[in-house]
Amino acid sequence: MKKTIIYISMALLLCLFSAQPAMALPSGFDAYTAEYKSEDYPRVIDKAGLLTDAEEKNLINRINGIVEEYSFGVAIVATDTLEGMDVTAYSEAVFDECCYGVGADRDGLLFLISIEERDWNIDAHAYGATAFNDYGREKIGGLIQPLLGGGDYAEAFSSFLDYVDIFLAEAAAGEPFSSENPYLNAMDILTILPVTFAVSLIIALIVALIMKWRMKTARPKPLAREYIKQGSFRLTGQNDMFLYSSVDKTLREKSSSSSSSKGSGSHSHTKGKF
């Protein structure tokens, strides 16, 4: 209990001191605290009116379950306009002013969409940037972008929470999804089927060529090591001289996506258009 009080106090202090004038809460959010009769902002804010009450409640219940299981804050915000702000700045302002995130570091993830600009943004904070690294945010954004584009917002938000759950579980197991530990779904497997077949074909050709090579055993022997007189080998001089070094530098491959990632302060963003 004592610890919880300390964490809450620290979180409140952080909220107070990290609030900058440029990051003031955009308009229209105060209504939500009034609506909920609480100082806490709800974890789903639908300023654009995209969700029914039942859908909104369902999403909030699912988020509460995630918060409880992983001690990790998740929020979904749908706004009708960004009021001329950049989507990342808008997201940061919402995340900070609404005090989203859990614990002293405010570990959390905010998914925000704006209908007017057709922007989406995933804002990861503290531990969020570990569990949802550049790869993770781009992957999730890429997976739900078609649903957003099709106007199926409730389904998009629900899918977002599905992926959040999967990615948090993987991170909790010790190795978050990344380019080295990629997340694959059934559709990915179909997509990479031609690649799998091409690689298999190359392996099959190598195996068959080795079999063919073994059909001929009459091959010259370039060495005559069997005929070295026993005990005749004597090393009388040995010198290993370092000459020089060279360093090759190649750009690491990055997956192509319509979205872009960046980090500002302790926020990490991936944004895109739908």
Place this chain on the structure above:
Amino acid sequence: MNVLEYKCSNCGGAITFSSASQQMTCGHCDASFDPEALRRYDEEMRNPQEESYGWNEYDGEAMNSGELSGMRAYSCPSCGGEIVGDKNTVATSCPYCGNPAILQGKLSGMLRPDCLIPFMLDKAAAKQALTKHLKGKPLLPKLFKTQNRLDSITGIYVPFWLFGCDTHARIRYRATRTKSWSDSKYNYTRTDYYQLIREGDVGFANVPVDGSQKMDDAYMEAIEPFDYNQLTGFQSAYLAGYLADKYDVDAEQSKSRANERVKRSTEAVFASTAAGYTTCVPESTNIQFSNGSVQYALMPVWMLNTKYKDKMYTFAMNGQTGRLVGELPVSWGKFWAWVAGISVGLTAVVSVLLLLAVLA
């Protein structure tokens, strides 16, 4: 005034001394060199030594008339092979090409071998070895196995030159060590280049080189090694029941192959002392041969010939150790069936495993 110019051993560009790093640096590829290492490298490159091969001349002894009178000579009108056998052994087919129309000729001018290894394995063992050789060959045409009928099987003493020598070697290797790492933007590979010098002695005994032109050198090297503990002095009595070939590649002509094998083996033996490098390639080899000796020997070989689809397939078996080599026909239908089977099977297995991982 002479200006001493060092060349970069990485790219060949001119290198100059950098007062800032106290190193010799290349303006073209940015490689940097320790001046002392460069001086020693330069010294090493300026002192090339000539190789010398100290082989003795082979001075053979002709067979006496008594030995010659007990032998018969045969020649093959198809491939030109010439073989000999004792007077009680009848050659019925050419061991090289399987041609059954072999002609008896006149034997003359045959050198007496210094030594031979007698046949230790008989015809039945050769047939058994071939049957075993055909097993576990998935690309072998079914008909080759089921309709396999040996056209000829002949035990023949093949002439070999056995070279022995002591060598003193000084070998320069170019070696590399690589290390890779990454940061968020780039993958890096650092390659360190070394010059290795190895010097020492190694001796060789009885390196065999096939002395028959008709006999495929690849076959004869592939059935090696022979066990020289059973090497014995030549007696014409050993030829009874077998054929023998006269050498038609003399010791002088065979030396180049012996030199090549001794040289490559020496490089490999000294390279095995250079552990911990990613690559190690001989850059220059200087080998001085001494105490070179040459012996003329006969080695026991079973030659097996079988015809399939109008093509003769030849197998050779070491008549002492039983090692059998040859070339088998390939069924291209089976080849592509294996390619299709493996690729489809692998694709299915990988896809199912990925699917299970996703659904888990």
